[in-house]
Amino acid sequence: MTKINKEYEALFTPWKIGNVEIKNRFVMTSMGGTNLLGWMENNHFDKAGAEFILEVAKNNCGLVLPGCQPVYNPMFGQWLYKNDRMYADLKKWMPEFHKTGAKLFVQLTAGFGRSFTISKMMEMLYTNKVLRFLSKPFMDLDKITASASPSPNRWSDKVPSREMTKAEIQEFIDAFGKTAKKLKDAGVDGVEVHAVHEGYLLDQFTLKYVNKRTDEYGGSLENRYRFAAEIVKAIKRECGDDFPVSLRYSVISKTKDFRKGALPGEKYKEAGRDMKESIKAVKFLQKAGYDMLNCDNGTYDAWYWAHPPIYMPENCNLADVEEIRKYCDIPVVAAGRLDPKKAAASIKKGKIDGAGFARQFLADNAWITKLMKGKEEDIRPCILCHNGCFNMCHYKGVPNDQELYDSLHLARCAVNAETMQTNKHYIKKTDSPKDVIIIGGGIGGMEAARVLKLRGHNPVIYEASDRLGGAFIAASAESYKGKLRDLLKWYEKQMKDLKIKVKYNKKIEDLSQFEGKDIVVATGAVARKLNLPGFEKTIEACEYLSGKRVGKKVVVIGGGLTGCEIAYELALKGKEPVIVEMQDDLIKQTGVCMANSSYLKEWFELHKIPVYLNTSLKEVKDGEVICTRDGEEISIKCNSVISSVGYVSAPIGEESGNTYFVGDCLKVGNLRTVIWRAYEVAMKI
Secondary structure, three states: OOOOOHHHHHHHOOEEEOOEEEOOOEEEOOOOOOOOOOOOOOOOOOHHHHHHHHHHHHOOOOEEOOOOEEOEOOOOOOEHHHOHHHHHHHHHHHHHHHOOOOEEEEEEEOOOHHHOOOEHHHHHHHHOHHHHHHHOOOOOHHHHOOEOOOEOOOOOOOOOEOEOOHHHHHHHHHHHHHHHHHHHHOOOOEEEEEEEOEOOHHHHHHOOOOOOOOOOOOOOHHHHOHHHHHHHHHHHHHHOOOOOEEEEEEOOOOEEEOOEEOOOOOOOOOOOOOHHHHHHHHHHHHHHOOOEEEEEOOEHHHOOOOOOOOOOOOOOOHHHHHHHHOOOOOOEEEEOOOOHHHHHHHHHOOOOOEEEEOHHHHHOOOHHHHHHOOOHHHOOOOOOOOOOOOOOOOOOOOOEOOOHHHHHOOOOOOOOOOOOOOOOOOOOOOOOOOEEEEEOOEHHHHHHHHHHHHHOOEEEEEOOOOOOEOHHHHHOOOOOOHHHHHHHHHHHHHHHHOOOEEEOOOOOOOHHHHOOOEEEEOOOEEEOOOOOOOHHHOEEHHHHHOOOOOOOEEEEEOOOHHHHHHHHHHHHOOOEEEEEOOOOOOOOOOOOOHHHHHHHHHHHHHOOOOEEOOOEEEEEEOOEEEEEEOOEEEEEEOOEEEEOOOEEEOOOOOOEOOEEEOHHHOOOOOHHHHHHHHHHHHHHO
16 A cells, blocks of 8 residues: 555544544535435435435545435424434444444534524415414424524515524434434444534524523523523433533634624624634533533625635645644534645644535545545546535525425535436446447536546547647636646546547538447537627637736626636736626526526625626627716726626537437536536437
8 A cells, every 4th residue: 555645644643532433534514405304305314314414434434424414304293212223223334334434423413493494385384374374293494493592584574583492402412312322322433513603503593693582591601592402411421421412513613693704804893703712612611521622614695605605715724724733622523625734734733623614525435535545636526516506596586596306405516427326327338339429528528538448448539620629628727726726637538548539630520420429419508699789899708717917907707607707707807897787686597506607706795896787788899898888878987898698508519319418519508517428419319
């Protein structure tokens, strides 16, 4: 076995949580969808979740935390401790898990309160009195969204949160104890309480801007943290003091008010938990009985701290976690866009005890094994997009705009079609190898070639340019998109390692020359052009991203994700962007996680980037653009204009018989739609 790189050595040292020894410092933090006991469904031992968890454990993760389990399931109103059969199934499986040498803590949650993700359907169920009554047996929104005090829901103004009663609080406390005992008896190594973290229900009790109670669960620090303290005491009573209990914990809330986060480096008044309170809180929580703190920052009102998009700084939570470690005597784990080398250095110096990672396991569940073997370049990187794992999106006028299928199947991965989908995405060897023609060497073409080769086929890529990558070269060009460039390098290495033949500078315009062969068309899309005076003066988004120069003041036409990311990059480079968008909000599109979109919107607001909503382009002139809003003309002076008004599919030929379209040439989408479709087509051939 290759000797572990010295920079990572500290990550491979043992440590203890209570009396439980963990073989190394890697922690897979909990992700909804990787559940062992079901998610938004009838509770049961989940074989798909178990399969994923086992693969992570086999690949050298020291401590594994499956997806959080509500002690009271929002769907169907089930109490988690009441299903004896699934605990029996879990007990049968645990010896298989423990063969890996890993330890398992199951994360238990009191719920979501005002952070519960409301959809249009839920708004309809709640606002219609008859439907609200009829839906109670399977979705009691009044109970699910109850909080410390009456407060607005994070996603919807139509489903407010009422105050929880003391009887309800006690019911949850008792449920934690009973559930933890069932898990202990099934052979689980510990539990994690979710959470004085991210603005979930328990955190809502601790936060002064949410909790306005005047009873023993409101007011003083001791009262606001009482709910979390009584939970750990109940678990210890049921399971004994030697059964470890971790707490998912946000060191600082990074929150200005309801639905208003605080960005990195921003000067603001903390509405939630600041460091001064956090120091007192961790001492109180340790004394209550918690054996570990699993830490990051943020709330649902500042969601980008707990689910960092690519715009957030690497190691964004580490300094605050290192600071809070000074004030407690129990181990502390840091999480949130963590760099393994930086984590190892912090562990070596005793500043933190464990390193928490989440989405990287979805992109590549064997990444720790590859790190151990010195094969870092073989690790498929997470690009922090949230397209597959957490694409809960939100914009003006709607609650969560996400397909129901996505809501019920979290923890999949845009860059890895197999993650949590091995029932339909898996490598099946072919009995009849074929030469398969692939037109286009972008991500879609390369993914199709990769899967075809692994199945035993012989793909040949015809690429019109002199390099692989297609539109993804431009899409990954911005300064902050290093992870996307890493993914491109990974694909290029896969093509090389699998010895996939690539014919460069071969632009194919007619498929007839390949008659009789299986053909995958992955020719992408072309930029949409508006039939407006002067539009030819604009610089197309990909042209800019590919290096075309712009002046000081730049108008970006189109406030979707691409346009906003370009405006962000322009501002980072010292330019003066102005965004013009036809709709009433920026990034008004499905599939873009609120953690990503809210960061950009709030960043533009903080940095006073001019944004013109409900505004249409009328004409592009030299030195200005003419727009219309509410029937009035607006002139915006500028040096350059970038067009980001979308793309139109550009396939060759027609889909029929043995010709398949993948990626944007089929339908303009995102990286997830490109990669998943390419995988599925490669399975068909």
